[in-house]
Amino acid sequence: MKEKWKQVTKQITERFKSRSNTQKGLILGGIFIFIAGFIFLTVMMSSPNLVPLYTNLSPQEAGQIQENLNSKGIANEVQDGGKTILVPQEQVNNLQVQLAAEGLPKSGNIDFSYFGEKSGFGITDKEFGVLEREATQTEIANLIKSINGVDDASVMITLPESSVWVNQEEEKASASVVLSLGAGARLDEEQVKALYHLVSKSVADLPMENIVITDQYFNYYDLNSVNSTSSASKYEEQRKIKQDVERDLQRRVQQMLATIMGQGKVVATVTTDIDFTEEKREETLIEPFDKENMKGIEISVERIRETFTGEGAAAGGVSGTGDQEVPTYPGSAGGSNGDYEKVEERINNEVNKIRKEIVESPYQIRDLGIQVMVEPPNPEQPDSLPQERLDDIEQILSAIVRTSISKDINSELTEEQIQQKIFVSAQPFNGKQDMETAKAGIPLWIYITGGILLIVIILLIFLLTRKRRAEQDKGTIEEYEMEEQQTYYVPDVNKEQGSEGTVRKEQLERMAKEKPEEFAKLVRTWLSEE
Numbered sequence: 001m002k003e004k005w006k007q008v009t010k011q012i013t014e015r016f017k018s019r020s021n022t023q024k025g026l027i028l029g030g031i032f033i034f035i036a037g038f039i040f041l042t043v044m045m046s047s048p049n050l051v052p053l054y055t056n057l058s059p060q061e062a063g064q065i066q067e068n069l070n071s072k073g074i075a076n077e078v079q080d081g082g083k084t085i086l087v088p089q090e091q092v093n094n095l096q097v098q099l100a101a102e103g104l105p106k107s108g109n110i111d112f113s114y115f116g117e118k119s120g121f122g123i124t125d126k127e128f129g130v131l132e133r134e135a136t137q138t139e140i141a142n143l144i145k146s147i148n149g150v151d152d153a154s155v156m157i158t159l160p161e162s163s164v165w166v167n168q169e170e171e172k173a174s175a176s177v178v179l180s181l182g183a184g185a186r187l188d189e190e191q192v193k194a195l196y197h198l199v200s201k202s203v204a205d206l207p208m209e210n211i212v213i214t215d216q217y218f219n220y221y222d223l224n225s226v227n228s229t230s231s232a233s234k235y236e237e238q239r240k241i242k243q244d245v246e247r248d249l250q251r252r253v254q255q256m257l258a259t260i261m262g263q264g265k266v267v268a269t270v271t272t273d274i275d276f277t278e279e280k281r282e283e284t285l286i287e288p289f290d291k292e293n294m295k296g297i298e299i300s301v302e303r304i305r306e307t308f309t310g311e312g313a314a315a316g317g318v319s320g321t322g323d324q325e326v327p328t329y330p331g332s333a334g335g336s337n338g339d340y341e342k343v344e345e346r347i348n349n350e351v352n353k354i355r356k357e358i359v360e361s362p363y364q365i366r367d368l369g370i371q372v373m374v375e376p377p378n379p380e381q382p383d384s385l386p387q388e389r390l391d392d393i394e395q396i397l398s399a400i401v402r403t404s405i406s407k408d409i410n411s412e413l414t415e416e417q418i419q420q421k422i423f424v425s426a427q428p429f430n431g432k433q434d435m436e437t438a439k440a441g442i443p444l445w446i447y448i449t450g451g452i453l454l455i456v457i458i459l460l461i462f463l464l465t466r467k468r469r470a471e472q473d474k475g476t477i478e479e480y481e482m483e484e485q486q487t488y489y490v491p492d493v494n495k496e497q498g499s500e501g502t503v504r505k506e507q508l509e510r511m512a513k514e515k516p517e518e519f520a521k522l523v524r525t526w527l528s529e530e
Contacts, residue, residue, distance in 0.1 A: 003516060050077055050086035053095055054105060056151060057083050061105035068104060069095075133157055140202050144177065144195065149185030154178045157203055174210040175199050181215050192221045238276050241363060246270045253370060253400065257393060265375045267429070273367035275406075279360035287352040296349035308340035364406040370397050371423045379428035390424055397422045 016024065053076075054065060062082045069076045069087065074095070077086040087095055099105070137155040144153040160171035177199060181187070187195075192213070200208045213221045249270040257266040289297045372393060376385035398418045405413065512519040 007516065049089045050075070051089045051092055053085045053087045053092055055080070055084045057085065057105060065099065065105055068099065068102070129159075133159060136203065140199060143198060143202070144179070147191060147195070149182055149187065149191075150179055151182045152180035154180075155199070157206075159203075160205070170205075172210055173203050173206040175203060175206060175212070177211070177213045179213065179215045187221065192223065195221070196223050238274075241276075242272060242274050245274065245363075245365065246272050249368075249370075249400070249404065253372070253397070256396065257372065257374070260389075260393075261374055264429075267373045269371045271369045271371075272365055275364045275366045276362045277360070278362045279358075281358050281360075283354070283356040283358060285352075285354040285356070287354065289350070289352060296351040298347055299350045300346075300348045302346040304342075304344035306340070306342035365404055366406065367421070368401050368404050369421050369423075370401065372397065372425070373429075374424065374426050375429050376426050382426055382428070385426045390426065393424050394419075394422055397424070 016027070019027070054061075057065070059082050062078060062085060065085055066076060066078060069085075074087060074091065078084070079086060137157055140155045140157075141153040144150055144155070154177070156176045158174045160173060177195070179187075195213055196208045196211055199211050199213075200206050208223060211223075215221075249272070250268055253268040253270065254266055257268065258264075288294045374385065374390070374393065376382050378384040398415075401418050401421050402413060508519070511522075
């Protein structure tokens with residue numbers, strides 16, 4: 001068995017030695033990769049898969065949990081600077097339940113649940129006030145941590161002491177907030193305002209000017225600066241709107257006049273006065289239905305008319321002054337003739353009752369000015385541009401001014417007012433030729449750069465073509481040599497028919513290689529015979 005193993009080893013060694021250096025390298029590299037992969041898989045399968053048990057822990061909470069896990073012999077690992085604890089994946093659910101039953105993690109903060117768990121007798125007002133303030137701070141911190149981008153928060157509240165004196169001015173509460181923002185997090189204006197309102201409304205008698213908010217990098221978030229920032233942003237917005245309106249009007253005027261006068265013959269500028277006032281009002285109007293006669297619609301009409309004509313006694317009695325008579329009441333008198341007429345008319349009129357809620361939109365053009373410079377057809381002769389053409393341009397600009405200015409702000413403009421907002425002049429453009437030359441000419445460095453790039457591209461194409469041609473020639477030579485070797489095969493001239501002794505020698509050598517045991521027996525037989 002030992003000799004057979006040696007024979008196999010020898011054959012493997014001879015075959016390995018017969019290989020080329022490239023094949024030897026591939027064989028050894030494959031063996032090394034196989035062994036390394038086997039070791040890696042063994043280590044990975046033997047090590048447990050750790051996943052987060054708790055994240056965003058304080059150092060105190062992480063220490064409590066790690067101590068508990070070490071006492072139970074559970075593998076664990078701390079990451080993220082002590083904020084995250086990793087445990088084997090198959091034990092996460094059970095550990096969360098067990099640690100929750102043991103009251104872990106313990107944050108050490110007092111919230112409002114403390115009063116329900118440990119309420120009882122024997123607590124003083126001073127102690128109760130301290131606990132209540134601590135619970136309020138904890139609840140406010142929890143509310144702030146719910147904001148996106150805030151990892152942790154600390155809140156300190158200072159409450160004023162109650163005074164027994166009525167005439168003493170009551171003090172206000174104050175609060176300080178320190179935020180721990182996440183990596184790359186940044187609070188915008190709305191979030192800062194929300195923080196101020198959140199803290200102010202959570203504590204009685206806490207005005208927003210008594211609140212101080214900073215982050216872990218000592219950046220101060222001031223409510224006044226936020227308001228000023230919003231004012232600045234509003235100014236930038238209004239300025240941009242004004243520029244957009246002026247640029248749009250200028251482009252329209254210049255395009256229209258350039259069509260008439262030609263490109264490069266007109267320069268226009270536009271200035272505007274825009275009203276950014278946003279007004280909201282409510283109007284209640286009462287108007288008659290018939291405005292000419294100032295009458296409304298008759299809803300109901302009641303007319304009463306009484307008349308009397310004839311002879312007979314008037315109302316009896318003389319204006320009495322006796323004991324049984326009423327003063328000033330007509331008493332009995334002699335008969336007389338008379339007429340009586342009474343007309344009474346009641347008309348209920350209904351008028352128009354109009355209730356309007358009007359919201360005036362901002363961005364109304366209150367005033368507008370257009371200045372136009374036109375170059376005559378012959379710049380050397382300003383009179384080459386007729387006055388009729390200038391009048392036409394003024395008419396076009398007048399229509400633009402009349403339709404652009406808001407009618408709600410200004411009443412109907414007169415022609416004189418419109419002419420005051422327009423200026424048209426015919427002048428030669430002295431800087432036009434230089435501008436056209438600079439615009440039409442191409443700098444010299446562009447030509448130089450383009451020529452260098454062109455030479456580099458041609459050189460690369462030449463090298464690639466030459467390399468490809470050399471590879472093709474090399475492949476042709478190799479094919480030719482292979483064909484020559486296959487076509488003209490020269491047999492070994494040293495190989496010749498041997499004698500009988502040579503044949504026996506070759507048989508013994510072949511037997512020693514292929515059947516060493518039988519060869520050994522043959523040799524022992526020869527030795528015993530001698």
